[in-house]
Amino acid sequence: MAIYFIGDIQGCYRELDALLAQVNFSVQHDQLYIAGDLVARGPQSLETLRLIISLGDSAKVVLGNHDLHLLAVYHGIKQAKPQDKLTSLLAAPDVSELMAWLIQQPLIAKLPQEETYLSHAGLSPQWSPSIAVSQAKIAQQHLNSTNASEWLTQMYGNQPANWHDAQDEVSRFRFTINALTRMRYCYHDGSLDFACKDSPEQAPSTLRPWFDFAHLDNKTQWLFGHWATLMGNCPPKNIYALDTGCVWGHYLSMLRWHDKKLFTEHAHKK
Template identity: 60%
Template sequence: MAIYLVGDIQGCLQELKSLLNQADFCPEQDQLYLAGDVVARGPQSLETLRFLISLGESAKMVLGNHDLHLLAIAAGIKTANPKDKLEPILQAPDLQDLIQWLAGQPLLRQLPEEETYISHAGLSPQWSIKDALVQAASASEKLKSSNRDTWLKQMYGNSPDNWHQAKTEVAKFRYTINAFTRMRYCREDLSLEFNCKETPEHAPKDIFPWYQLNKQLDSASWVFGHWASLMGQCPHANLYALDTGCVWGNHLTLVRWHDKQVFTEQSHTHI
């Protein structure tokens, strides 16, 4: 069995299939871990969801911010942006099956029998890995519950940006969603900063990449997407940044975990 890890697909299904062909991926024996944001902006979000579902247990994704936003749109909480090209999903006869599957995906996964984790945006420097596992499980249970729509309404907003200020269930849920799916930078006090998307070299001097402030990464490996401007470049030996901006005209990245071989596929289209 081989484990493969892939960055933000965002509806770029043909590039994903090309990568899987390159790597000789076999769904009967291999596993594909996806770093979130499987939908939005690209040309085939509907087909991407259906393809991942067809892979059964061999496809193991974590939720990204675009995936969560689709859940809110499908629930009537938010309005779709035409640029996200989600209308085929929203009009699909199997919409409810697609949404149910997506809502059942976790925010955090651990690779089998090792200290390697995958989440869309990373690991909050205010959490231990144990904290992260507990909060991810709590938020995921809410998204899978009959009260999903109530919780989806609560996930929007930047406050609290500090875990120590998250005193209520709603505040803890919102912080958890933001930390796992929106985080790039933190302030010196470890609170989340949401505005900057630049590379660290071009960021303001009073904010820091989340991983620079995180002491957990000396003993565990972390796989993440979300941060396309990094283009896979991350200075920490235990970090794997997989979003390489395929939907923006760059390329999709796949890593075969056991030997760290990297496969790339240039974007087939530019939005």
């Protein structure tokens, strides 16, 4: 059995299909951990979701910010953006089944018998992995409740940016969503920034990448997507950046876990 981690797919169905073929992925024997942002901006979000669901239990998904926004659009909370290319997905005859599956996916996945974790954006410097996992489970329970639409509405906003200011259930939920699906940079006290998307070389000196805070011990590994401008470059040896900007014309990356071999599929011409 091989375990693979793959970065942001964002509707790049053909590249995903080709990458799975490249490694001879077996539904019976292999597992694929997907770093979120399954949909949006790429041309085939509908086909991407159907393919991932067809993999059954061999596919382990965490939600990204684009996935959550799609759910908000489906629930009538937000309007679809033309650049997200979601028209065919939202008009599909099986859209309700697809959205019912999507909203059940977690915010963090953990490998069994390993301190190895996956989330879309990373781990807040103000959290330990155990806090992150517990808060992610609470947030998932909210999204799977009968009040899902209300919680999807509450996730929008940048405050609180500091975990210590999250004093009620809604604030903790919003911080959890933001930390696990939107975070790139933090201020020196660990509070979240949402404006800067540049590479670390170009970022203001007031900000640090979340993975620069050394808040993981050497026995813990964390994998994340979300940050295409990194192009897989992440200095800490136990933190792995998976998003290599396929939807922006670069390539889709998949990491085979046991030997850390990287497989890539360059973006196909649209």
